[in-house]
Amino acid sequence: MAVEHSDDAHPSIRNLSVRIVRRLSNSFALDAKFDATPGFTMLLGPSGGGKTTLLNCIAGLERPDAGRIVLNARVLFDSTSRIDVPASRRALGYVFQNLALFPHLTVEQNVEYGIVNLPARERRERMMTMLESFRISHLICRRPSEISGGERQRTALARALVTSPALLLLDEPLVALDAATKSKILDDLRIWNAAHEIPILYVTHSPAEAFTLGERVVVIESGRILADGTPNDVLASPRHETIAQVVGFENVFDATVRSIAESRGTMLCQLDGGATELEVPLGRAETGSRVRVAIRAGDIIVAAERPHGLSARNAFQGRVESVRREGVTVILMIESGARFEVHLTPGAFADLNLSAGKQIWLVIKTYSCNLVERRKDDSI
Amino acid sequence: MDWGAIFLTVRLAMVVCAILLVLGIPIASWLSFSRWRWKFFVESVVALPLVLPPTVLGFYVLVAMGSNSPLGRWYQSWSGHGLPFTFEGLVLASVIYSLPFAVQPMTAGFAQVDRNLINASSILGASRIRTFFRIVLPLSLGGVVTGIVLSFAHTLGEFGVVLMVGGNIPGVTRTVSIAIYDHVQALDYAGANRMALVLMAFSFVTLSITYALNRRVWAVWPLHR
Numbered sequence: 001m002a003v004e005h006s007d008d009a010h011p012s013i014r015n016l017s018v019r020i021v022r023r024l025s026n027s028f029a030l031d032a033k034f035d036a037t038p039g040f041t042m043l044l045g046p047s048g049g050g051k052t053t054l055l056n057c058i059a060g061l062e063r064p065d066a067g068r069i070v071l072n073a074r075v076l077f078d079s080t081s082r083i084d085v086p087a088s089r090r091a092l093g094y095v096f097q098n099l100a101l102f103p104h105l106t107v108e109q110n111v112e113y114g115i116v117n118l119p120a121r122e123r124r125e126r127m128m129t130m131l132e133s134f135r136i137s138h139l140i141c142r143r144p145s146e147i148s149g150g151e152r153q154r155t156a157l158a159r160a161l162v163t164s165p166a167l168l169l170l171d172e173p174l175v176a177l178d179a180a181t182k183s184k185i186l187d188d189l190r191i192w193n194a195a196h197e198i199p200i201l202y203v204t205h206s207p208a209e210a211f212t213l214g215e216r217v218v219v220i221e222s223g224r225i226l227a228d229g230t231p232n233d234v235l236a237s238p239r240h241e242t243i244a245q246v247v248g249f250e251n252v253f254d255a256t257v258r259s260i261a262e263s264r265g266t267m268l269c270q271l272d273g274g275a276t277e278l279e280v281p282l283g284r285a286e287t288g289s290r291v292r293v294a295i296r297a298g299d300i301i302v303a304a305e306r307p308h309g310l311s312a313r314n315a316f317q318g319r320v321e322s323v324r325r326e327g328v329t330v331i332l333m334i335e336s337g338a339r340f341e342v343h344l345t346p347g348a349f350a351d352l353n354l355s356a357g358k359q360i361w362l363v364i365k366t367y368s369c370n371l372v373e374r375r376k377d378d379s380i
Numbered sequence: 381m382d383w384g385a386i387f388l389t390v391r392l393a394m395v396v397c398a399i400l401l402v403l404g405i406p407i408a409s410w411l412s413f414s415r416w417r418w419k420f421f422v423e424s425v426v427a428l429p430l431v432l433p434p435t436v437l438g439f440y441v442l443v444a445m446g447s448n449s450p451l452g453r454w455y456q457s458w459s460g461h462g463l464p465f466t467f468e469g470l471v472l473a474s475v476i477y478s479l480p481f482a483v484q485p486m487t488a489g490f491a492q493v494d495r496n497l498i499n500a501s502s503i504l505g506a507s508r509i510r511t512f513f514r515i516v517l518p519l520s521l522g523g524v525v526t527g528i529v530l531s532f533a534h535t536l537g538e539f540g541v542v543l544m545v546g547g548n549i550p551g552v553t554r555t556v557s558i559a560i561y562d563h564v565q566a567l568d569y570a571g572a573n574r575m576a577l578v579l580m581a582f583s584f585v586t587l588s589i590t591y592a593l594n595r596r597v598w599a600v601w602p603l604h605r
Binding site (some may be wrong): 100 | 500501503506518519
């Protein structure tokens, strides 16, 4: 394509643009509008929210009712001009949740599957490079049933990437793996993508995964996009209740690391806009660096008097600003240098005899404080 | 022992199987992958020989092949002789009669292949044909083998349709089951018994081989391109 040369002049050409509507039932439709640039874009949301449907539409496995999908200036789908490039011609990579490795073919045959049209020598070279990048060269003669879960994952990634796709779609690909295996595989994927720079759409329902891995996060629920931006933007976005629910953290604070206690595995952070200090788990940060701390409203304990004899490390005074009930949850807003949202059960609320204006103590366990790392390239 | 009848029967069954392999695989794959709303009509037509009495089927096949029908006339002008009471006529009738026995196990086999594998294959750039031969067929080999063996065994033993369409011409249309009937009519029970035993033993052996192969289909399948 002619546009290949002009990439530097028009960096925006190396991206994916999606504007689609797909009706799934009378009451539920996917209505998605977003762009993705090279790097990880995390699609975050609860199961059944339309994330997989979105990937299937982009891949050409499902047909949107209306809209337009453009990848690197190539129109893949356009309902008005009736363009619908078949899945086999879209030239993208897709790793399914169940990986879909061909069970009757060896690792080598699986990886080679998408490049059989290449001349034998080039095919061989590309496959070997790929197998090495994903550390599975020693497995070429094995079948998928004869290798471990992590190795199957690596094979599936290698099979998708060996075709040099212009876009990679990952549907909760690492959901069954332990954290260590997962991060090693992701490191290899990052290294690969540093050289190839394609957009990667990564579907997940885990907020922790979305906010630590992604350069961008798109929050999807009930077929709609609720938030779209850098992890920091999305976490700091207006407290739309559904976003908070999907994201899972009602309290998000910017903070500065004051001291690090490596031997105890903790750090002390001072929240912006006040003197409140929180002890949080040790993260990849230095004294003075900026971090973001996320806390679930249900993880915060309220005490009527100064607590003592507790294992929780964080206890500080605050004042109840407002009280409201939503269903079986009582929502308190508490001012204590920073504003905390706290969720209580009606029973606990009644026992504490709380009302607006009352002084109380907040108690937060160190491990209830989730550290969201900031990447260097994040604009703060 | 009527070796002519045995030889003829095996030849008929083999020709019918070869045709059903070529015909059955596309029909079965269409039946398992098509989303056409009227597909059930085609399914019913394919399954019809399962429930129809062989005489009914044989009667209509005979009428369709007769010199009054377009098919009969076309064949007559093309080959110089009519279809009824010939080996070719018998083949045609047997193909129709055994079609469900080939198509149904194949359809079931194709349908149980994980759709994600088929999707993965298309996303990797494979055409439908390549996906079929590299993914679907190897993974549903059990169904295809079962379909072919069942139609083979079924063709071996068919009686009513053969009698209606082929009659009883030694060396041309006189199959084992017709020969057994003749022996019984002639009160030659020993002869009937010998032929019947051969048919039963043969059917048993074929079925045993199928089930044994189905247990471990990979042992016999050439895996490489």
